Amino acid sequence: MLIKYNLLIKHKKEDKLILENYSNALGGGGDEKEIRELIYKDIKEYAKNIKIDPLGNLQGVQNKKTDKFILLTAHMDEVALIVEKIESSGLISFKSLGGFVEKILPGTNVVVGKDKIPGIIGLKSYHIMSQSERETSPTIKNLFIDIGASSDKEVNCKPGDIIYFTSKFFEQNDCYFGKAFDDRAGCSAITSILKDNEAKLSIAFSYNTQEEVGLRGGAVCAWNFENIVFNLNLEGTTCSDRDLDKNYSPSTELNKGPAITIMDRTSIANRKLLEFVCDIAEKNSIPYQFKQTVTGGTDAGYIHKTKEGIPSITLSVPVRYIHSPWGIISKYDYENYIKLAKLIVNNADKIKL
Amino acid sequence: MKFLENNIEKICKIQSITGFEDKLREEIINLTKNNIDEVISDKLGNLILHKKGYGKDKLKIMYCAHMDQIGLIVLKIEENGILKFTKIGGINPLTLYGKRVKFINKDENIYGIIGMKPPHLTEDESKVEKIDELFIDCGFKSYEEASKKIKIGDIAILDSEFLKLKNNHYSYIGFDNKAGVLTLLSLFDLLKDRKPYHDVFLVFSTQEEVGLRGAKVASFSIMPDIAIVCDVTFGDPRGNISDVKTSSGPVISKGPNYYPNLVSTIEEICTSEDIPYQIEIEARPGGTDAYITQITKSGIFSALISIPLRYMHTQVEIINLKDIYRASKIMYYLSLKEKIFEIEKLPENI
Numbered sequence: 001m002l003i004k005y006n007l008l009i010k011h012k013k014e015d016k017l018i019l020e021n022y023s024n025a026l027g028g029g030g031d032e033k034e035i036r037e038l039i040y041k042d043i044k045e046y047a048k049n050i051k052i053d054p055l056g057n058l059q060g061v062q063n064k065k066t067d068k069f070i071l072l073t074a075h076m077d078e079v080a081l082i083v084e085k086i087e088s089s090g091l092i093s094f095k096s097l098g099g100f101v102e103k104i105l106p107g108t109n110v111v112v113g114k115d116k117i118p119g120i121i122g123l124k125s126y127h128i129m130s131q132s133e134r135e136t137s138p139t140i141k142n143l144f145i146d147i148g149a150s151s152d153k154e155v156n157c158k159p160g161d162i163i164y165f166t167s168k169f170f171e172q173n174d175c176y177f178g179k180a181f182d183d184r185a186g187c188s189a190i191t192s193i194l195k196d197n198e199a200k201l202s203i204a205f206s207y208n209t210q211e212e213v214g215l216r217g218g219a220v221c222a223w224n225f226e227n228i229v230f231n232l233n234l235e236g237t238t239c240s241d242r243d244l245d246k247n248y249s250p251s252t253e254l255n256k257g258p259a260i261t262i263m264d265r266t267s268i269a270n271r272k273l274l275e276f277v278c279d280i281a282e283k284n285s286i287p288y289q290f291k292q293t294v295t296g297g298t299d300a301g302y303i304h305k306t307k308e309g310i311p312s313i314t315l316s317v318p319v320r321y322i323h324s325p326w327g328i329i330s331k332y333d334y335e336n337y338i339k340l341a342k343l344i345v346n347n348a349d350k351i352k353l
Numbered sequence: 354m355k356f357l358e359n360n361i362e363k364i365c366k367i368q369s370i371t372g373f374e375d376k377l378r379e380e381i382i383n384l385t386k387n388n389i390d391e392v393i394s395d396k397l398g399n400l401i402l403h404k405k406g407y408g409k410d411k412l413k414i415m416y417c418a419h420m421d422q423i424g425l426i427v428l429k430i431e432e433n434g435i436l437k438f439t440k441i442g443g444i445n446p447l448t449l450y451g452k453r454v455k456f457i458n459k460d461e462n463i464y465g466i467i468g469m470k471p472p473h474l475t476e477d478e479s480k481v482e483k484i485d486e487l488f489i490d491c492g493f494k495s496y497e498e499a500s501k502k503i504k505i506g507d508i509a510i511l512d513s514e515f516l517k518l519k520n521n522h523y524s525y526i527g528f529d530n531k532a533g534v535l536t537l538l539s540l541f542d543l544l545k546d547r548k549p550y551h552d553v554f555l556v557f558s559t560q561e562e563v564g565l566r567g568a569k570v571a572s573f574s575i576m577p578d579i580a581i582v583c584d585v586t587f588g589d590p591r592g593n594i595s596d597v598k599t600s601s602g603p604v605i606s607k608g609p610n611y612y613p614n615l616v617s618t619i620e621e622i623c624t625s626e627d628i629p630y631q632i633e634i635e636a637r638p639g640g641t642d643a644y645i646t647q648i649t650k651s652g653i654f655s656a657l658i659s660i661p662l663r664y665m666h667t668q669v670e671i672i673n674l675k676d677i678y679r680a681s682k683i684m685y686y687l688s689l690k691e692k693i694f695e696i697e698k699l700p701e702n703i
Contacts, residue, residue, distance in 0.1 A: 089590050099472040103481070107448030107667045109514045109524075118516045120524050120669035124592045126445040127665060137479050138447060144591065146663065146671060148518025150600055166514065167453070172464060175492035177453075238473050242435050242490050251474065255494065295473040320490065322473075324451040326466045328492055 015192045015338050016331075018042065019176065020169040022184035022191075026111075028080025028097045029213040031162040032056055035076045039187060039207055046194040047205070055217045056209040059224060061202060062194055069204040070348040071231040071310065072193065073221060073299055074186025075211035078179065079323050081163035083112065083145075090149030092119070094163055096140055098212030103137035104324045110145060113161035119147035165325040174331045175254075181327045183211065185317045185334065186234030189341050197342055200349035201229060208299055215266065218299025222306035230273055230353060231312040232344055233300040234337075236329070237261070237291055239318035249292040252318035254330045257287030258337040261314040263294050266301025270311035276351050277313055277344060286340045291316065311353050315341060354678050356542040357535060360384070361523060361674065362515055364538070365531050368457045370424030370508050371441050371562045374398055376458075377420050377534070381557055384538065388545045399571040400557040402541065408550035408691065415554045415577035415653075416540060416684055417568055417642050418533030418584065419561030422526070423666055425454060425509045427489075430500055434493030436465065439484055441508070442562035448511065448667045450482060454489055455512040456503070463502060464512065465489035511668035520600060521674045528670040530561065532660040532677055533583040539681035540688075549688035561642055568642035572649040579615060579693065580646035580655045581684060585672070586633055588661025595633055597661050600673040602629035603680035604659040610638035610647055612654040614694035619656060622686045628679050633659065654694075658683060 027035030036058050043060070044050060050060035058076070061069070079098030086092055092112065096102070106123035121143055126134065145163065149155045169178035190205050197203070204225045208217035222228065237259055241250040252259040260277060262269050281288045304312040317337045320328040369377035378400045382392060391403035400420070423442030430436055440446075451469035455462070468490050472478075489509070493499035516524040525531075537555045544553065554575050559567035561584075572580060586606075588599040597604055605619055623630045635657075638644050647655040658680050663671040687693065 091590055101451075101469060101472045101475050101478060103447070103478065104451035104469055107445075107452060107511065107513070107664075107669050109516070109669065118514070118518060118524075120513075120516070120664075120671070122589075122591075122664050122669065122671075123445065123447060123667060124589050125587050125663075125665035125667075126443065126447070128587055128589065128592070128594045134447070135481060137481050139478075146518075146524075146590065146669075148520055148522030148524070148671060150520055150598075154519050170464070173492035173494075173498070177464065177466070177492070238471050240470055240474050242433065242468050242488065243470060248474070293474070321451060321466055321469055322471045324469060324471070326451065326453050328466060328490065 011196065012335060018188040018191050019185060022188045023169045023178040023180050026164045027076050027078060028162045028164065029077045029210040032076045032209045039191060042191050043194050053220065053224060055220050057217045057221050058207040059205065061204045064200055064202045066202055067227055069202045069225060069228050070345060071222060071225060071228045072190045072203060072205040072234065073208055073231060073303060074190050074234040075183045075208040075217060075299060076187055077209055077212050079212050083157055083159050083161045083163060085159055086152045086155045088152050090151045090155055092145040092155065094140065094145060099323055102139045105143055106138050108325055109166045110163050111166055112145060112147065112163050113157035117147050117157060119145045122146045167325045175328050176331060176334065177326060177328055179325055179327065181319045181329050182236035182322050185236045185329065189234045189338055192338050193342055193345055198346045203345065204228065211299055215297065215299050215302050219302040222303045222310055228310050229348065231300065231303045231310050232341065233298055233303065233312060233314040234341060235298050235314050235316040236319040236322060237316035238293065238296065238322050239320045242320060251293040252289055252291055254318055254320060255332055256289045257333060258340055259289050259291045259316045259318055261291045261316065264296050264298065265294065266297030267304050267312060269313045272353050273311050273313045280343050280347055281340055284343055286336050288340065357539050357674055357678055360538065361535060364535060365515060365525050365527060368510050369420050369422055370457060371421040371560050373458065373508060374420045374559050378557065385541055395570060395574060397567050397570050398559040399567045401571060401575065402555040404544055404549060404553040406551040406553065407548045411551045412578040412693065413552045413554065413575060414688060415556055415572060415575050415580045416537055417556040417558055417580060417582045417646065418537045419530045419567065419642060420534055420557045421559055421562050422529065423562050427503060427505055427507045429505065430496055430503060432496050434495050434499040436489040436503060438489055443666055445666045446484060447481065449487055453512040454509040456507055456509045463491060465491040513668035522599065522671050523674060524669050524671045526668040526670065528662055528672045529585045529665055532585050532662060532672045536583045536660065536677050536680045539678055540684045543681060543685040544688065550691055551688055553688050558642060565642055565645040569645045569649065572646045572653060576650055577653060580653045582641050582643035582646060582655065582657050583680060584641040584659055585662040585665065586659035587665060588663050590663060597631050597633055599661045599663055599671060600675060602631055603676050603683065604631045604633045604661055606633050606635050606657040606659065608635035610635060610643055611656045615654050615656045618694050619683060622683055626682065626686055628682055
């Protein structure tokens, strides 16, 4: 028993380290090279036929004794910004790569382009703002990035370069703090599963690109595979449980376990699959919750409509302050998320769809 | 410049929120104590360093920079473990939403996130949340858990990275007024191995951000002939109210707050020593310690030398280190100059 317990502790530590590395790595829609190569390094000895498809999705298989597959998916891209124009003053105007509440941006540390030039998102000094400027939240249109240049000649980046937040992962009060848990949590879950599982069904996987700009990678990811029994889509999802305004659903709550999506803007979970997942969670005493909003969409929106149709379900870790430089997830939710995902994979051969 | 380059990060990373300036005061004493004639710390926490001059007709010149910076303070711990807070000084409320804060004066690192709603759940994007609608989330699950680590009255800063940017620009929180503090320290360094003509008093004042409080008592106790205040001014690259820019030199203010003959001398020094500078007009006194030095006791000849700064009162303020060095050069030459200005006299044959 002791040996097994130690193994569990070791796995938890490993799972955390994978998440930490993935959260700190950079990769926005269309610019997933850094995170993709990091993932590839982690999984290359555990999978076969690893390749990059035309959208940049990182795909492969782990063969078992059957030619039937469970498809694991998560997206690699995080919300980021893109350089629109270098102004003659040396300031950089930008657009968003994914959905933002734009008022979180002013006062943020960023890095720009391949050289990771440090900069900040500036906002006019409050003292010299007009009354109307003070009363309306700033939008991307009137924000800019400042790298300390005095003119455009000193700015060595180009329109189209990607801009990232620089938040570094840390643990505090049984929570993990960092950027990009949407969806590096899902990516690290797939990696953890590939490294250690007892699945009977073969595993196909796709780490997808460009989810945040409209589920682009997800639209094609399932086409390259045959004989998929079902898709487990691993995500990070909204969690607004600390808001004092009680008039709306918090979507999910921290420390109540991984969240299962019944329905969102892009898909409705397969009923049998839903029952199967809940049943596994209950039999193994893993806490879980249902996502209580129908906003947002995931790659499952395309995957379930691929070819002749693929039953799909989305399992998410709740992320407070998602789509911002600083998200918070619960350490326990994350552990239970990995545990439940592994149990689904290990029992995937038993499902009757 | 070497001295500044070696010390900027260390000085900036000592947080000195208004009323909690102690650690910065200690560090300044450590840096300077072996090369100064007198160190005075007064009842409001001001630090005064005195360097004696050799001159026969020497004056008392006070150089004054405030040590304090703006911050956040915990007001209440809620049942679910989140923290309600307010600001100390005029933090830009538009830079709070979704930001990380770091608690100060704690034995361990404690961080929190100022909560925000994600786009999926936001109805009115243009709404500016009032500070009492915001909260800090450290991941505490309950009041009990939170109150073990956080007390009401605990202070925090908006957390950001200390960055060296292009062209001698630096970005961090609190350059208002670490820029002034660094200017005075650079002046100290320039004067380290030589005696000034005049008596030089370096005043690191407290509680400027909440009403120019420290400078009032410091100038009272020194009662200098001349007060040169060093603070920051707006150098925003977009939407600024003047043409002032960072990296174009320190800013000399003109207006009724500042004694014209003193201002002229400062301009002359810049010209003769080839120090680039910029001019700012202030039609009405206010805003810096110079407001109070001018009207202390029977009045003190005052001037203001400012360091241009981008994005004042945010966690990503930007200054140019060269501007700071140049400002300290002006002060250095002023301290050596035998005859600073003629005091205006009434005509004899009227």
